[in-house]
Amino acid sequence: MLAKKIQAILTFLFALLLFGFLYWHYHPPLKLKKDIVMKVTFLPKKITTEEALNLKITLNHFDGQPINNARVKLEATMNHAGMIPLLTDATKTKENTYEATINLTMKGGWIVFINIKLDDHQEIKKSVHFTTE
Numbered sequence: 663m664l665a666k667k668i669q670a671i672l673t674f675l676f677a678l679l680l681f682g683f684l685y686w687h688y689h690p691p692l693k694l695k696k697d698i699v700m701k702v703t704f705l706p707k708k709i710t711t712e713e714a715l716n717l718k719i720t721l722n723h724f725d726g727q728p729i730n731n732a733r734v735k736l737e738a739t740m741n742h743a744g745m746i747p748l749l750t751d752a753t754k755t756k757e758n759t760y761e762a763t764i765n766l767t768m769k770g771g772w773i774v775f776i777n778i779k780l781d782d783h784q785e786i787k788k789s790v791h792f793t794t795e
């Protein structure tokens with residue numbers, strides 16, 4: 663009886679592992695355009711509906727040269743239907759750095775899409791997931 667239970671648990675864990683593996687392969691980390699390095703950091707570390715989320719995006723070329731005239735737009739949407747997405751533009755705050763503040767007003771899973779347009783018309787898109795408490 664116990665052996666059967668253990669077998670069931672092991673089968674479940676194996677299925678979970680397999681699913682995780684497939685998920686990873688179908689959603690590989692987004693490859694950015696050649697020569698561009700994007701870093702996304704955010705505050706606060708614990709995201710709640712009471713405190714605004716501050717996102718900081720830095721853009722550089724691979725050789726370290728800053729990218730200073732990008733246009734950075736953010737779209738925050740929840741992982742369920744029926745919500746109006748929140749749109750905002752990030753402001754350039756210093757060399758290579760773009761910042762935006764978003765109020766994630768509902769508890770649950772959020773996806774923030776970061777859309778970047780470079781002055782050579784290249785576009786970069788990346789999404790970041792957050793969970794508000």
Ligand SMILES: [Cu+2]
Binds near residue numbers: 740742745768770
């Ligand atoms: Cu919602």
